[in-house]
Amino acid sequence: MSPQATPAGPPARVCILRLSALGDCANVVPAIRTLQAARPDIRISWIVNRAEAALVADLPGVECLIYDKRGGRTAIGALRRQLAGRRFDALLNMHASWRANRISLLVKADRRIGFDARRARDGQRLFVNERIPAIESRHVVDGFLAFAACLGATTPVFDWRVPVAASDREKAAALLGDDARDVLFISPCSSHTMRNWQAERYAAAADYAARRHDLRCVLVGGPSEVEKNMGQAIEQAMQAPVLNLIGATNLKQLLALFEFGRILLTPDSGPAHMANATDIATISLHAATDPRRSGAYRSRALCVDYFAEAAAAYRNATPDTVKWGARIEDDDQVMALIPVEAVTERIDQAVAQGPRE
Numbered sequence: 001m002s003p004q005a006t007p008a009g010p011p012a013r014v015c016i017l018r019l020s021a022l023g024d025c026a027n028v029v030p031a032i033r034t035l036q037a038a039r040p041d042i043r044i045s046w047i048v049n050r051a052e053a054a055l056v057a058d059l060p061g062v063e064c065l066i067y068d069k070r071g072g073r074t075a076i077g078a079l080r081r082q083l084a085g086r087r088f089d090a091l092l093n094m095h096a097s098w099r100a101n102r103i104s105l106l107v108k109a110d111r112r113i114g115f116d117a118r119r120a121r122d123g124q125r126l127f128v129n130e131r132i133p134a135i136e137s138r139h140v141v142d143g144f145l146a147f148a149a150c151l152g153a154t155t156p157v158f159d160w161r162v163p164v165a166a167s168d169r170e171k172a173a174a175l176l177g178d179d180a181r182d183v184l185f186i187s188p189c190s191s192h193t194m195r196n197w198q199a200e201r202y203a204a205a206a207d208y209a210a211r212r213h214d215l216r217c218v219l220v221g222g223p224s225e226v227e228k229n230m231g232q233a234i235e236q237a238m239q240a241p242v243l244n245l246i247g248a249t250n251l252k253q254l255l256a257l258f259e260f261g262r263i264l265l266t267p268d269s270g271p272a273h274m275a276n277a278t279d280i281a282t283i284s285l286h287a288a289t290d291p292r293r294s295g296a297y298r299s300r301a302l303c304v305d306y307f308a309e310a311a312a313a314y315r316n317a318t319p320d321t322v323k324w325g326a327r328i329e330d331d332d333q334v335m336a337l338i339p340v341e342a343v344t345e346r347i348d349q350a351v352a353q354g355p356r357e
Contacts, residue, residue: 011089022270203237
């Protein structure tokens with residue numbers, strides 16, 4: 001299927017389909033900023049899951065069409081009513097899944113653009129009439145930007161910022177209190193639990209940061225039992241004082257907290273990608289996933305990369321020979337391949353490079 005000729009600039013009415021996950025939705029924002037810079041009067045509608053909409057629904061110049069992934073046929077019906085009688089110049093199907101394929105049929109659009117052959121899956125090619133060109137970069141951000149380029153927006157805008165209310169910043173400041181030390185935030189959990197590092201290793205890295213660099217350790221995350229249990233385990237294993245804010249914030253307040261931080265330590269997770277909107281240095285931990293694809297984009301030099309070791313141990317392969325987009329989430333020992341020393345080296349590096357300009 002050969003791409004159609006690209007117009008001089010983006011069309012007027014564009015629909016983006018990317019339902020989830022949190023980190024992926026955060027990484028769609030630069031593509032939106034790129035389209036808006038190329039055509040300031042562009043009208044963008046974004047079909048997004050309800051949970052992720054809490055982060056992106058108030059983006060300027062973007063209409064979010066909320067879909068509830070837990071809502072079954074009722075949610076499909078509600079989305080169908082939102083789209084009734086509407087037609088777009090282009091659909092950017094940035095979500096390669098059977099669910100997204102089904103939803104894409106509700107969108108009337110002249111151009112229906114999907115992923116290139118390497119990135120596409122679940123039969124997405126059958127639901128589009130164009131595909132982004134194959135690009136050398138593996139990273140999801142560059143893949144999303146390729147959609148904007150297909151519409152003529154070829155100058156990327158690397159801007160992840162979303163609106164944060166003054167009240168959310170005030171809440172973040174109140175939670176942190178008056179301690180003026182630089183903050184090491186630890187967001188220890190991913191929604192994929194096999195990507196989580198061990199609690200005692202987080203504790204060891206945090207104790208090192210406190211002892212060597214006088215960093216204050218603050219734990220952050222959502223309200224799930226997995227996250228709360230992880231936070232308690234880290235607290236119990238630490239020698240230095242720690243402030244546990246797991247479950248204490250919504251997404252915007254978490255983002256506001258990152259604005260006060262020096263370093264974020266986290267696995268491949270939504271917060272790792274949300275943090276691109278701030279100047280915090282992000283150390284993301286990768287053994288289960290390939291940082292070339294999903295590392296924190298603005299802090300890629302700080303990724304801790306043990307994906308090659310995991311590919312060798314669990315797939316008898318290399319990062320270049322495992323299946324595209326592979327996740328090595330076989331057991332809870334995958335992330336144990338990452339030693340504490342690899343993380344403390346990155347902490348030293350992040351401190352040495354100073355605050356991001």
